[in-house]
Amino acid sequence: MPDAPDILRLENLQVHFPGRGGVLDHILGRPSAAVRAVDGVDLAVRRGEIVAIVGESGSGKSTLGRVITKLIQPTGGRLLFDGDDVTSMKGFSALRPYRHRVQMIFQDAYQALNPRHTVFDIVAEPLRSLRLVTDHTQLTQRVRQSHAAAGLNPPEEFFARFPHELSGGQRQRVVIAGALAVAPDLIVADEPVSMLDVSIRAQILQVLMDLRQQRNMALLFITHDLPVAWLIADRIAVMYLGRVVETGTADDITFRPRHPYTVALRNATPHVRGHSDREKLPALKGEIPSAARIPNGCRFHPRCPLAFARCREDAPPTIEVGPEHTTACWLMK
């Protein structure tokens, strides 16, 4: 895997939304601060690799997923897919080849499915709209294959059903089948299991892991749950307030985290069996600040139990702390 070519590459990627100030600000013509949801992210995903993005709500992880699937436009930086610069690609027809290769799975399968369409039509939709099949036999065959790969067996039994007739786990499988139908090179999955029951969660994770085995498909898995990320991913990138603060192999991030935020995240994660030797670090105070008011210096310094003078002034660079392990923290300097 480490020598596979990059399928996706983000270079200093930014998504800034224009701020919406209060009524008074508007009347007085005061400029309002932009919401810097994604604020300079560097990240690479290799062909056939599973990368998890871990962060709290407000860290910009979902925005990152949406900008990669081109549901929103980046406002700065570069987005490279399979070596091509797709940063400024826009419009339905221009994006058609891109959509063919990059698909997205959303958190809420019930909202992602059209209640008036049958499961067959939902899974066939991307094939039809991207004009990937020419006749009905071919269409049926592709739909059947996607059903089977997503674990909807036997496929024919599901074709005529409507989303409300399915269980939560089956609905998420339909969403996965729809994303698979076009045989993409990359799937961006935004919290695909967080709405599911624990017993169903493992089934869906298994489906996603099998797909990588069978199709050598890359997966960008967005989650707030560190143990789930550890389970499914080859590498984990931890996001905080629009930036990646640490990247490394799943084991490095879980067992040998270097950034104080990653350590805090791990310490806050409840554990089922016994506690291992966790680093003694005081619990974090407060909550993630708004992306419209990003602190100066290291954006984590107001909550960091180990912050010192330099953290308040300068943003830390990304420092290599091991093979495939980088962190943005002055303590590593």
Place this chain on the structure above:
Amino acid sequence: MKNPCQQAKAPILAVEGLAVDYRLRGSSLPTIRDVSFEIQAGEAVALVGESGSGKTTTAMAIAGLLPPNAAVSGGEVRYRGDRLPIDDDAAMRPHRWSEISVVFQGAMNALNPVHRIIKQIAEPCQLQLGMSRDEAIARARELLELVGISAERGRAYPHELSGGMRQRVMIAMALACSPSIVIGDEPTTALDVITQAQILKLLTALRSQLNLALILITHDLSVVAECCDRVMIMYAGRLVEDGSVADIFANPKHPYTKLLIESIPNPEHGKRMVRPIPGDPPTLQHRPSGCAFRSRCPSAMPVCATEVPNLKRWEQGRVACYLHPPMKHEEKALANA
């Protein structure tokens, strides 16, 4: 409870044979059946189950807060030995807040968006304890400090607070009339891990400070390990296992509990693979005969299809499964017949 002296005390809450039905298009659907348990003063018990298992219905029935289309169809709930009028909203009113209170899941939906939070916390004190407005406000300020919010923040409206702060306000409201039992209905589910850890820590601290009994409703077993003494596992409307936290995690007995624990990714366990539980939980309309878990159970026997296993005392806890206690040879032959 490890202390034998406390074991002998009368329970603060006793639920016996509780059954609730939902009405749906004229038909009556059995939602929970035969739920029995006791809680001691100051004890923290988790009620764990998947969506549709009846854990919230159980809790709401105890608090007398069932929705209009649900009705208690059997059993009773006793608070310090006295029967609670759980099917009568008006009669239940004096017991709510001052004896049993509830922390709801969605703090944003449970708080009134147009009132300052201090007023909302003061309201139950005025209504329930007959305090004057000033007394109630003073009490509300105390409560805010208790849950770790400075009293000045009381002037804020719910939308001005973060999710974790709102959940703290909900806890302050629940504590307003000094109840002895607090039911937390997924109090941390909508929160981020770091905030979740803060809220669980707060609940644990308040519990020992105020000698509260806590019923924590959750779908997340890992949350339970951090802050409860005992766990009760629910499946398809029935309790299937009940035991101490240490016992359930180290030595789960019911096959469902076992698989549930195995399906949680646990880095400290070192194993990358999880074993998914096959199939889906049964829906309310299609509950199977006999043991509801049998269609997904790796050790199901013919007897499981015919009769619902009772929740029986076994070792330190209780379990509802034909595997416990292990059958003798002749019984096994009978069960497989």
